[in-house]
Amino acid sequence: MTASAIFADGLLDGRHVLVTGGGTGIGLAIARECGRLGARVTLAARRENILAEACAALKGEGIDAAWRGLNIRDNDAVLAAYESIAAERGLPDFLVNNAGGQFGAKADDISANGFRAVMDLNVQGNWQMSHAFAQRHRAAGTPGRIVNIVFAHTDAMVFFAHAAAARAAVVNLTRTLALEWSEHGILVNAVGPGPVTTEGVDQYDEEMSGSRLIERMPVGRWGRPEEVAWLVAYLLGPAGDWITGSFFPLDGGAQLAGRRFEP
Numbered sequence: 001m002t003a004s005a006i007f008a009d010g011l012l013d014g015r016h017v018l019v020t021g022g023g024t025g026i027g028l029a030i031a032r033e034c035g036r037l038g039a040r041v042t043l044a045a046r047r048e049n050i051l052a053e054a055c056a057a058l059k060g061e062g063i064d065a066a067w068r069g070l071n072i073r074d075n076d077a078v079l080a081a082y083e084s085i086a087a088e089r090g091l092p093d094f095l096v097n098n099a100g101g102q103f104g105a106k107a108d109d110i111s112a113n114g115f116r117a118v119m120d121l122n123v124q125g126n127w128q129m130s131h132a133f134a135q136r137h138r139a140a141g142t143p144g145r146i147v148n149i150v151f152a153h154t155d156a157m158v159f160f161a162h163a164a165a166a167r168a169a170v171v172n173l174t175r176t177l178a179l180e181w182s183e184h185g186i187l188v189n190a191v192g193p194g195p196v197t198t199e200g201v202d203q204y205d206e207e208m209s210g211s212r213l214i215e216r217m218p219v220g221r222w223g224r225p226e227e228v229a230w231l232v233a234y235l236l237g238p239a240g241d242w243i244t245g246s247f248f249p250l251d252g253g254a255q256l257a258g259r260r261f262e263p
Contacts, residue, residue, distance in 0.1 A: 001062035004036045006230050011237045013038035018085065018092035020072055020129060021099030023050035025198030026149060029225035030096055033233050035063030042085055042092065044070040045099060072099050072125035082132050091140060094236050095133045097126045097170075098149040102163035115162045122166035127173065130188070134181050143185030145240065147232050148174050152194035152251035167192075171247050178245030187244040189235050194251025196223040218253030 003009055017034045021027040022043030031041040035058055043051050043065065051067035058065035066089060070081045085092065100122045103114070130146055137144040150167040151157070157164040171190050178188040195214060214220055231250055234240060249255060 002036055004033060004233070005226075007037055007233060007237065009038070011037040011233070015039040015093045015236070016042070016090050017094045017096065017236065018042045018044060018133075019096045019098055020044045020070070020125075021149075022096075023047060023054040023067075026193060026196060026225045026228050027096070027098035028054050029229040030098060030232050031065065032058060032061070032063065033226065033229035034094075034236065035061070035065060037233060037237070039094075040064035040066075040089060042089055043067040044072075044081060046071050072129055073120050075128045078128045078132050082136060086136065091136055091142070092133070092144075093142075094145045094147070095129060096147045096149065096232060097129055099125060099129075100149070100166075102160060102166070104159045106159060107161040110162055118162040119166050119169075122163065123169045123173070126170050130173075130177060134177070134184065134186055137186060138184050143187075145236055146174075146177070146186065146188045147235055148188070148190040149228070149232075150190050150192045150247075152192040152249040153255060154192070154247075174247065175245045182244060187235075187240065189240070189243060189245070190247045191228060191231055191235070192247060192249045192251070193228045194223060194249070194254040196225060196228060198225060213254055213257055216257040217251075218256060221252065223250065223252055 012034055017039045019027050019031045019041060022031045023045045031043055035041045041063060043054055045051055048069040055065045055067040068081050068085060071077050102118050126148060133144060148170050150170050154168040154171050174188050174190040181188060214222060228250055231248060235243060
């Protein structure tokens, strides 16, 4: 098994990590890092062919990986997935809510159905995955951890009114669930990546992708998926034992770019 570049071998030995949207990009990087640290990983997403390829690649690296086709917007499917995953591989100790999506458009051009679809995927889907996870851990009397992958920016975002609203909602949900579920030993945090080089960037033009922002960032480069994975692994490992209800922007300082003094 390929070792982590950052953490000690075996950091997550015996743990089970469920990663939604785990077939590509940031989700796959998170699954790979957790697997390198000794966890068994289960990938869940809608595109089963992509999941199968990702799972085969992880297994080829010596990682204990499996996949499950899942539409997180379908609550019955979510409940059924937990049932089968728990029966086959054990109840996941950790849930990484990475699945999500949006499209770039001016607010005037976003239809009611388009807005609803983005909210349903990013907010409702996150809630359904988190709720089912917490209910199972509560019934089992076991602790657990949830990490929600959102945006680095939780304020205004031109071309992404729907996504900005949805991701900010998940940050607030993260904090509320951290309060309510602490009595059950469930820790809930959020990580907000900024401009990261993934397959998803290709769907946007230069103006929408954020590429023009790169040269103005304090750390003037694109982020890498593995850098997001390292922060998630930190939160899932022993170092995260005393962290809950927190939101971690991970963006090379992009949120500060507009405040840079230009002589």
